Amino acid sequence: MQLYDIPVRTMNQPYIQMKNVCFSYNTEDGRPTNQVLKNITLTINRGEFVAVLGHNGSGKSTLAKLLNLILLPDSGSIIIDGKEVTSPDLSDDEVYETRRHVGMVFQNPDNQLVATVVEEDVAFGPENLGIPPAEIRARVDKALELVGMSEYRRHSPSRLSGGQKQRIAIAGIIAMLPDCIVFDEPTAMLDPSGRAEVMNIIRMLNRDRGITVLHITHNMNEAITADRVIVINDGELCMDDTPRRVFSQVAKLHSIGLDVPQVTELLYELGLCGVELPVDVLTYEECADLLIRKIEEKK
């Protein structure tokens, strides 16, 4: 990521490639549990905004942790930015270097802030990377400006709202200049306005700063603005397409415990009652257009 210039979004070049990735956790006595991820093959392009959906326990968060090398796969390979990070020849330094490129923001805003002053928290990442102090200063200021939290730089994080805390957590990642950020349900604990604040920042980072975004969420309305939606079910990649095509498969999503946006749901339910309407609709306006046309047709 470039903090100072605005790069162009190029979405045709692979950034992350997973090939036949399998993963299982170990129990306390060292035996492997059931496979959490089964033979996942997936390519995320540079600059893409990808939403990841799946029910609790489907393997979404495990997938996220593999991308950041917090976990390593049992088999299969992961290539990030042309470098095979699963290769046994990779040195620890190279692993750390790759981690810097893929940042992660977690669900609970209280679990990821470490310092007692906002700007010190944002500086924590770059400090650990051994960046010179003057450069850290510049990065922290710029990162706080990007998330709109400059005026809070000397505040204590503990007195901020949930949405503001998440913005600080995001600034802390930005200050490490990542190419890609994985957001693991970053809005699950926030109120509606906090959710909107955080979503606006995520979209801005993707659109204006060219950051590749993987956004894990249970909120279907957050997923409709993504370039692509990936659905994980019981450790397998079960859908991978545009939001419109994924959400129009209402019955399939229901069968794996997921929702669709309420407007899509409404059109689907009407369809079940014999009113024929297309269901590949995601926005309020599109849905209203269709309904009005149908009502007028009947007149």
Added chain:
Amino acid sequence: MNQENSNSAGTVELRGVSYIYGRGTPFEKKAIDNINLTFEPGCITGLIGHTGSGKSTLVQLLNGLLKPDEGRILVDGVDIWDEPKKQNKLRFKVGLVFQYPEYQLFEETVRRDIAYGPSNMKLSGEEIERRVVESAKFCGLDEELLDKSPFELSGGQRRRAAIAGVIAMEPRVLILDEPTAGLDPMGREDILGGMRSYQRARNSTVIIVSHSMEDMARYSDRIVVMKNGRVEASGGRTEVFSRSDMLIGAGLDVPQITRLWEILKGRGIELPDDVFTVERACEVLLDLLRTDLQTVKGR
């Protein structure tokens, strides 16, 4: 016992209640500001408000975890602070499920964890067992899970076990602070549906704190909107959810269906006001399309 089971039991009244955090320190904050409010049995009240609006403080006041600085809280006409030594009796009457309650499980088996509350109520072994099984059922927890360790369960199952532990005390007033945060759509429906059945079976008073307007549109009868420590609005679903500007001004949102409804009305379609859920919207639209269909046929 007869008195406890009578239909009138379970009324909670707040009269001029205020609560101040950090009194006398530079961080002094009036979290609850002169609230007058009554919660009655026989309905589910949704408590909504932005982060920091005072929702969690309010629920802690209701079961006596915090003592109001001003005003009185009456449960079935008795001031809960009249006899502080009898507070544990109050806690049997007013059950509170905290946010992320799954972190509070501690027993060796799920059965013993759920039984912990009722065991402290001097009940017979049989009665305790009956309550454990029944409350597990309300929470959608399979009986075969009862003999497992809480740590063998998934996050969603642990959440249900924790809620069952409070329900097993058969409180007249059940308060749940964001019971569905972080759960997938199916988990949310299971838990809220279970709380609806519990409320109906016991005719108890249920209060649910939530950030999801869609969930509250579907599962609550009354809504209380909090803003900056005060009650911004309270009333039936229709009354509250039809005031979009007020909700947005309180840092909240309107249910997705309400958005669609406003667009349709704005474009001149005549529609009833009491529509906030997909089910109801579907009914209304079907009626509309069918009537028109019949007119066409009649010609």
